[in-house]
Amino acid sequence: MDGYFAGSQGGDGHPEDLAQALLEALAHQRTIGIVLLGPDLRVSRSSVDPDHFHGLVLPPGCRLTDAVPPGEAEALTARLRKVQGERDPLLSHRQRIQGEGGTVLSLSVLPLPSHPGKRPGLIVAMVDATRETRRLDLLFDAAAMIGASLDVADSAQQLADALAPGLGDEATVYLVRKVFAGEEPAPRVAGGELGLRCAAMAPADRTWPDDYIRPGMDLPRMPSTPAVRRFQRGDPYILPDLASIAEAMDGDPQLLRRLVPPKAKAVMQSALLARGLILGGVSVWRDEESDPFTDDDLRLLQEVTSRAALSIDNARRYTRERTASVALQRSLLPPAGTDTSAVEAAGVYLPATAGGQGAGGDWYDVIPLSSLRVALVVGDVAGHGLRATATMGRLRTAVQALADLDLGPGELLTHLDDLVLRIGETTEPSHEDVLASTLLYAVYDPVARRCTMASAGHPPPGIVRPDGTFAFVDVDPGPPLGVGGLPFEDIELEMAPGSLLVLYTDGLVEHGHDGNLAVGMDSFGRQLAALRPDTCDLQATASGMVEGITPAGLADDVTLLLARVRATPESDVATWRIPDDPAAVTSARDLSVEQLTAWGLADLAFTTELIVSELVTNAIRHAGGPIELRLIRDARGGTMVCEVSDPSNTQPRLRQARSTDEGGRGLFLVAQLATRWGSRYKTTGKTIWAEQTVSETG
Structure with a gap:
């Protein structure tokens, strides 16, 4: 290729031997395209190999901007004119090229020597940055999507959406069942029992076979094959063809039908590792029409899954705390x-x-x-x-x-x-x-x-x-x-x-x-x-x-x-004023018995007599009048309440009387006869109450 660029500098100077040698060396690099642009920014020479640049062709006389999307041509022209005007190089500029596949080139533009006051020609070196751009885009998309939720299932779906179609045609995320509940998975699993559940699949609009494993379904027990054991160790790997995929599943037709997409020809597998624990795994599949997986693809998958695993683990730990908090809340x-x-x-x-x-x-x-x-x-x-x-x-x-x-x-x-x-x-x-x-x-x-x-x-x-x-x-x-x-x-x-x-x-x-x-x-x-x-x-x-x-x-x-x-019927309430006289205790007992008989609660007459007698006696002896006796029948709840109210604010006290004491046994007796008892204060005075259970035959 001697003299390939001779006479194509767009200026009056003569190149140095080193510069000429550099140009000749670059011209022989098929993965590096060299393009010479004249002062009018039209192509004068080009070494771009269409086979290495996704079919890109730059014939003499065309403009470099003819190959870029219409909406970006003006911006690229402005950058090229700036290099001509300021004589400063433009380095590693990423530029999309028209055509299928989302081709991206990295352009470095330098001015050629020229007379002062004249626009120089330009030399453009370009390399294919499509793969690297795709890698950065995938990492950017994954960073933007993954971790936006503290729900385990949502985080898994975000990971699947970032991987398909970003890195493969289909993606499936599996998580250890314990992770869904916020629990920490076991550090190791035995045999082929991985304890995994399908958490997410992408793309969402894909049609899956009827018996295919779907989100929410547990994975069957896997055979103890080398591929399964590699997953258990957390090692990523590529299965490049259907034969290796079948071998990983020990040739089990049922497993192949339930776990392998119908059109898949290759898979990448990476475990979700966080703090030394395997939270689950990711499978990225490619169909027959797609390119084979490369080691770069596998490294990219590892990078994405390592970040995703931390997000999923954060979601798991949040789930654990929230579950404990809600459980405590509901228990209270x-x-x-x-x-x-x-x-x-x-x-x-x-x-x-x-x-x-x-x-x-x-x-x-x-x-x-x-x-x-x-x-x-x-x-x-x-x-x-x-x-x-x-x-x-x-x-x-x-x-x-x-x-x-x-x-x-x-x-x-x-x-x-x-x-x-x-x-x-x-x-x-x-x-x-x-x-x-x-x-x-x-x-x-x-x-x-x-x-x-x-x-x-x-x-x-x-x-x-x-x-x-x-x-x-x-x-x-x-x-x-x-x-x-x-x-x-x-x-x-x-x-x-x-x-x-x-x-x-x-x-x-x-x-x-x-x-x-x-x-x-x-x-x-x-x-x-x-x-x-x-x-x-x-x-x-x-x-x-x-x-x-x-x-x-x-x-x-x-x-x-x-x-x-609800309201207690008036017929279920009886109230009497009791005189401040010890002789009135007998009358209070009689009134109570009469009312219980009218209510059909005669079986409570004996215990109620004793309770009324003790409470009214205490009120007369320690508080004075006015005294009120009230009986309440609770037909729905199956209870009968006896209340005695007096004007005193003195709190009654239950005590154990000595054998020689003449009194002090009243409240003790009430506590033994009643289901429960107590006292409450009113604006003036207090009320002592005792509750009894009404028998089914009462």
Whole structure:
């Protein structure tokens, strides 16, 4: 090729021997194309071999820009003109070329010597950068796609989508079954039992045979062949033809039919390795029309899968934490449906997962109280994860303990506020957000048909009346728990039997409204106004109200508690005023026995006489009048309640009397005869109550 470029410099100078030798050497390199452009940027000479440059032909007189996509010609011309004007070379510029296959060339452009003031010719050296560009594109796409989700199955699908058609015609991702549950896989597997499940396939529009392994299906036991053992060691490999693929499966026709795509002719296999553990594996397949796999392809697959394995392991570990958090959360919640003499209740809880957060601190509770009353609670601990769930558990336990003391809602929140302040004193500053808790506590009395409630910074509950009218309760929200020093005000209202009391957390009303609480509550109110509280199935209604809300789309937990209130019939309640006179004890016993006989509970007469006698006697002796005796029959719950109220605030105390004591055995006797007993304070005075179980024949 002596003189191949002679006279083609586009300038008046003569080349040096070294430069000429360099040009001649480059001209003999078939994988390097040399093109000389004149001052008008037209090709004067070219050594581009079409066989090595995907059919690219640059005849003399054409322009280099004729070979690039139309939308990129102007930009390439500007770059070439800049080299002519500034005499600075353009190095390793990646340029797409028209044609099939997505050909990309790496261009280096240098100016040739020329007279001052004249545009020089250019020498362009080009190499095929298609493979390297594809590698970079695949890595870029994989980096952009993989790891965008903290769901194990989604992460696997992102990996499959990055590999097919990026690196092969089809791709399948298999994961160890334990990974789906967030558990850590065993460091080694025995024999051919890999414990794998198909997690993802790509492309999604591919038609697969009926018995082909699909996502969600477990892989059958594999034979102990060299290829399987290589996978168990975590070694990547290529099976270049159908014969080697069949050998890897020990020639089993059923395995070949279920695991090998119909048109496949070669496969690359790479394990998903993270922290020395095999999380699963990837199979990338190519059809008959595709090029064979190369070692470069295998190295690229390893690079992609090594990054993907870390993302999948992160998703697995997140799944483990979230599963533990949600399991703890749900274990602390009451049953979804609760049926008592006071209310029929149904609750739903949806943990949020948007943004990779774990379950939070939303919760609800239905707590039976004395004298058929019930406490309805809904709370929201800020933050997410195990800390928020643990804080929720502490608060729920505290609420149940305080509720057992029969405290009023405002007083209970005051004690709970003090507890949160004490928790805050021992909490790390970085986790103080979990202490920003809100809570609504309501007590419904089916005998009085009244509901008393207080709120600690919580959204107001709603009431749907039997006639279908709806309103949010005008309750003073008070400060969130943990602020301290501010009061919580009680509000009391009558509730007609069949009314629906609706308690919820802000995540429900803010969802779908960009966090706008006012707009969300307005929409929620319209939804509640459409309910028929006296006839609707509560659990189905509660589930229907959150239907369509997916945890992955939630930024905050969703909690909803529906409670349809009941009323105790007046015929099941008997109340008497007892004079402040020891002689009235006999009259109290007689009245009780008469009422029990009228109710058909004569079998409780003896024990009730003793309970009434002891409680009324204690009230007369230690508190004075006025004294009130009340009996309540709970036909639904199968209980009978005896109450004695007096004006004293002295707390009764159960003690063990000595054999020489003349008294002190009254409450001990009541505790032995009653199923449960206790006392509660009122605005003035207290009430001591005792509950007995009604036998089936009573």
